[in-house]
Amino acid sequence: MKLYDTKTAPTPRRVRIFMAEKGIQCEIEQVDIVAGDNLSNAMRAKNPLGKIPILELDDGTCISESTAICTYLEAQYPEPPLMGTTPLAKANIMQWQQRAELYLFNQVGMCFQHTTGVFKDRMTPVPEYGREAGINAAKFMHMLDKHLAENTYLGGESYSIADITAFCAIEFARVVKLRVQPDQVHLSRWLDAMRARPSSQA
Amino acid sequence: MKLYDTKTAPTPRRVRIFMAEKGIQCEIEQVDIVAGDNLSNAMRAKNPLGKIPILELDDGTCISESTAICTYLEAQYPEPPLMGTTPLAKANIMQWQQRAELYLFNQVGMCFQHTTGVFKDRMTPVPEYGREAGINAAKFMHMLDKHLAENTYLGGESYSIADITAFCAIEFARVVKLRVQPDQVHLSRWLDAMRARPSSQA
Numbered sequence: 001m002k003l004y005d006t007k008t009a010p011t012p013r014r015v016r017i018f019m020a021e022k023g024i025q026c027e028i029e030q031v032d033i034v035a036g037d038n039l040s041n042a043m044r045a046k047n048p049l050g051k052i053p054i055l056e057l058d059d060g061t062c063i064s065e066s067t068a069i070c071t072y073l074e075a076q077y078p079e080p081p082l083m084g085t086t087p088l089a090k091a092n093i094m095q096w097q098q099r100a101e102l103y104l105f106n107q108v109g110m111c112f113q114h115t116t117g118v119f120k121d122r123m124t125p126v127p128e129y130g131r132e133a134g135i136n137a138a139k140f141m142h143m144l145d146k147h148l149a150e151n152t153y154l155g156g157e158s159y160s161i162a163d164i165t166a167f168c169a170i171e172f173a174r175v176v177k178l179r180v181q182p183d184q185v186h187l188s189r190w191l192d193a194m195r196a197r198p199s200s201q202a
Numbered sequence: 203m204k205l206y207d208t209k210t211a212p213t214p215r216r217v218r219i220f221m222a223e224k225g226i227q228c229e230i231e232q233v234d235i236v237a238g239d240n241l242s243n244a245m246r247a248k249n250p251l252g253k254i255p256i257l258e259l260d261d262g263t264c265i266s267e268s269t270a271i272c273t274y275l276e277a278q279y280p281e282p283p284l285m286g287t288t289p290l291a292k293a294n295i296m297q298w299q300q301r302a303e304l305y306l307f308n309q310v311g312m313c314f315q316h317t318t319g320v321f322k323d324r325m326t327p328v329p330e331y332g333r334e335a336g337i338n339a340a341k342f343m344h345m346l347d348k349h350l351a352e353n354t355y356l357g358g359e360s361y362s363i364a365d366i367t368a369f370c371a372i373e374f375a376r377v378v379k380l381r382v383q384p385d386q387v388h389l390s391r392w393l394d395a396m397r398a399r400p401s402s403q404a
Contacts, residue, residue: 048345049301061290065304068297075289075295087277097268099251102267102308114331129316129331143250 001026004046004054006033010172010176012053013202014066017164020199022077034118058147067097071162080159093155096162100154105169107137111176141180148186166195203228206248206256208235212374214255216268217404219366224260224279236320256295269299272363284363294358302356307371309339313378336378343382343389350388369396
C-alpha cells in the first residue's frame with residue numbers, strides 16, 4: 001500500500017492524520033502539486049481528476065478522494081473506529097464530516113485558490129467569490145463554536161473523521177488569515193485538544 | 203420517521219430516490235425553501251444550517267446532509283445495498299459519490315445559485331463564479347462519459363448512491379441549460395437507464 005501525498009496541502013493531511021490515529025504505516029511518495037506533477041499522464045492514470053491524495057493498493061488499484069480512502073481504511077482497519085459503529089453514530093459523524101467539508105474545508109480551499117490565484121495556470125480565479133468563501137468559512141466557525149459548547153468533539157463524545165476534516169481546514173485557514181477568534185472559547189478548547197494529539201504531527 | 207423535503211430541489215431528491223430504491227416509506231413534509239420556510243427557528247432547531255432535507259427519527263433526533271441520511275438508512279435498511287458491502291466496493295462507491303457531489307452536483311448548484319441570484323436574500327451571488335462552476339460541471343460530464351464507456355454504473359457493476367447523486371445533478375442541470383451532449387453516448391446510455399428506473403419518479 002502506498003500513499004501519494006503532498007506534505008504542505010490540507011487534503012492529503014486528512015488521510016495522514018486518519019492513518020496516524022489508526023497506527024497504519026505505508027510507503028509515502030511526495031507529489032509537487034504547485035509544479036503540476038499531479039497532472040502528468042502517469043498520475044492521471046491513477047486519478048483522472050489529477051488530485052492528491054491517492055492510495056495505491058498492492059494490486060495497483062487506486063482510490064482517491066480523501067473520504068473514500070478513509071472509508072477503505074475504516075473497513076480494513078476498524079480499530080479505533082473513526083466513522084462510527086452504530087447506525088446513528090455513523091450518520092451523526094457523516095453529518096458533521098459533510099458539514100466540515102462543504103461549509104468549512106472547501107470554503108477555505110476556495111478562498112485560498114480564488115484570492116491567491118496559486119493555480120491560475122489550471123483554473124480561473126474569481127477573487128470576489130474567494131472572499132465570499134472566506135466569509136462562509138468564518139460563519140461556520142461561529143456555528144461550530146456553539147456546537148462545541150455542548151459536544152466534546154464534532155460528532156459527539158467520540159473523536160472522528162469529522163474532527164480531522166475541521167482541524168485540517170482550520171490549520172490551513174491561516175494562509176488566508178482566518179483564525180479562531182478569542183471569544184470562540186469552545187472552538188479554542190477543541191483546537192487545543194486536536195493539536196495535543198500525536199496525530200497532529202502527521 | 204419523517205422526511206422534511208422540497209419537491210423541486212435536487213438535494214432532497216437524492217434521499218427520495220435512495221428511499222425508493224430500498225422500498226422505504228415514511229411521512230413527508232414539504233418545506234418551501236424559496237419562501238425561506240427552512241430558515242424559521244423551528245426548522246433551525248432541526249438543522250442549524252437551515253438546509254433541506256432533514257430526516258427526523260421517531261425520538262426527535264434529526265439528521266441532515268443527504269449523504270449522512272443515506273448512511274443512516276443504509277445501516278438500518280441494508281437491502282439492497284447502495285453503498286457497497288466489501289471494503290473496496292465501499293471505497294469505490296464513496297470515491298464516485300464524492301466526485302459526483304464535488305465536481306458535478308455542487309458545481310451545478312453553484313452555477314444555478316450564482317447566475318440566477320435565486321437566493322440573493324441570503325447569499326451574495328457572483329455571476330462570474332457561477333459561469334465557471336457551469337464549465338466545471340460540463341468538464342466532469344465529459345470525464346464521466348469516458349468512465350461510463352467501461353463501467354455500467356459510476357461505481358462499477360452495481361447501481362449505487364453515486365448514480366443517484368450524478369442523476370439528480372444532471373436532471374437539475376437543465377435549469378442552467380447544461381445537457382448531456384449528443385456525442386456523449388455512454389453518458390446518454392446511462393442517463394436513459396436511470397430514467398427507466400421506477401425510483402426516478404421519486
